[in-house]
Amino acid sequence: MSDPVVPQKLRNRWKIAVLGAGSWGTALAVHSSLAGHDVRLWARRQLAADAMSRSGKNADYLPRCELPEALVVSADAEECMADADLVISVIPSRFLRSVWDGISDAFPSGAHLVSATKGLEDKTGLRMSQVLSEYTSGREASIMALSGPSFAAELVEGHPTAVTLACANLEAAESVQACLSHGPLRAYRNADIVGVEHGGALKNAIAIATGIADGLGFGTNSRAALITRGLKELTSLAVARGARPDTLMGLAGLGDLVLTCTGSLSRNRHVGIELGKGRSLEEIIDGMQMVAEGVETVLATFHLGRRLKVKMPITNEVYAILQEGKSARAAIEDLMARTLVEE
Template identity: 45%
Template structure:
C-alpha cells in the first residue's frame, strides 16, 4: 500500500487527506497545533478547519514531522505558499530520498517570484522530475461532501504523476495527469487574484454580466503570463486554468472571492480577512508577486494591477473598477 504524508491540516489539506484515505491509501497528517492533531486522531474530524466532515478511522495526525514522513513515498505539501519555504527547510532532511513531492500550494513566492515547484526544488534539492503539483476546481467543502470533482496532477515524470493519480482516485474525485507544471502553477496562483476582483465587483452590487466579463478577461491575462513563462495554452483552457478560475471566482465557498466581496461592500482589509472563512486569502499576497512577475516579462495584467492597488496602495474600489471599465476600446 502507498504511504502518504500530508504536511498541513488546513481545509484543503484535510479534504485531500479524506480523499486519499477513501481511495485506500495509507495517510498520516502533520499539524502544527497539538489540539488539531489530537482531535483528528481521536475524534476523526478537523473541526478547526473543516467542521462537520468525518475522516476515516484509518487517518492519524501528529505534530512530529518525522512520524508523518517515515516511509512515505508521496509527501503532500499543504501549507500556504508564503510559508512553504520556511516549513520545507525544517522538513527536508527527513523526507525519504526518492519520495514524490506533491504541492497543493497556489501562489508565487514574494521576493523571489518563484513558483512553488521552484521553491521546493531550491529548498529540498529534489530533482524537478520528483516534484508534482495538483490544481483544479477543488473547493474543499464540496470535495469533503463527496460531490463529483476533477483535478490535474502535473509532473514531468509521467510514472510519478500516475502513482499520485492512483493514490487519490475515488468515485467522486477524478484526477487527470499532465506534464505542464508551469501551466498548472500559473493558473493556480493567478486565479486567486482574479477571484478577489470578482468578489469586489459582486460586493459593489454588480451582476453576472460583469463577473463573466472579468473572468474572461482574467483568463486572458493569466494565459498571457503563462505562455510567457512557457506554459501550454491548452492547460489554461482546461481544469487547472478556466475550471479552477470559474470555481474560485463564482463560489461563496471561495475565501478569495469572500475577501473581495467584503472590500466591495466598503469593508476594511481586517474585516475582509475575517470573512475569508478564517483562513488565508492567498490572492492578497499573490497579487503583488504576480504583478511583479508580469512586469518582469512585460505582460499586461490590468485586473491583477487593480487588485494590488486596492490591497496594498489604498486605492478605493470605485476608482479601481472605473480604471478597468474606462480602458480604451480596442479589438479583443
C-alpha cells in the same frame, strides 16, 4: 442532496504523508484514507493534532467532516513522512519556506512529492514546486503539482471533482494519478507543470476582482467580463513564463478560474465581496479562519507582470485596492475608461 460518490478500496496500498492540516490538506487525507491508503496527516501545532485525534474532526477547517479512524494525525513530521511513498505538501505559500526549513530533513529519499498549494512566492516569483525542489535536491524526488477546481468541503462530501496532476515525468505522474483517482476524485495528467501552477495561482487576483464587483452590487454581465478578460491576463503571463496556452483552457486554468470566481465557498471571492462593501483588508483578514492565497499572490503577480511587461489591467487595479488604498468603485471605473483596443 444527491448521494455522494464513495471511494472504492484500492488494491495497491500506499503510505501517504499529507503536510498541512487546513481544509484542503485534511480533505486529501480523508479522501485517501477512505480509499484504503495508509495516511498520516501532519499538523504544525501539537494542540491542533491532539484536538483532531481526540475529537475525530477538524473543527477549525472542516467541522462537518468525520475523520476516518485509520487516519493518523500527528505534529511529528518525521513520524508522518517515515517510509512514505507519497508526500503531499499543502502548506500556504507564505509559510512554505519557513515550514520546510524545519521539516525537510524528514523527507524520504525516492518518494513522490506533490505540491497542492496554489500560489507564487512574492519576492522571487517562484512556483511552489520550484521552492520544494530546493529542499529535496539530491533525494530522487519526482515533484508534481496538483491543481484545478476543487473545494475541500465538496470533496469530503463525495461530490465528483476533477483536478490536474502535472509532472514532467509522465511515468511518475501515471503512478500518482492512479493512487489519487478513486471515488469522487479524478485526476488528469499534464506535462506542463508551469502552466498548471500558474493557472492555480494567477486566478486568485481575478477572483478577488469578481468578488469586488459582486460586493458593489454589479450583476452577471460584470462577472462574465472579468472572468473572460481575466483569463486573457493570466494566460498572457503564464505563457510569458513558459506555459502552454492550451493548459490554461483546461481544469487548472479556466476550470479553477470559473469555480473561484463564482463559488460561494471561494475565500478569494469572499475577500473581494467584503472589499466591495467597503470593509478594510485588515478587518476582512482578521475575521477569516482560512488563508486566502490571492492576497499574497496578487503581490507576486503584479511584480511579475511589470518585470515581463505583460499587460494586466485587472490585476493592477486589484493591487491598487489592496496595497494603495484605492477605492473599489474607482478601480472599476478606471478599468472601463481604459483606451479602447481590439479583443
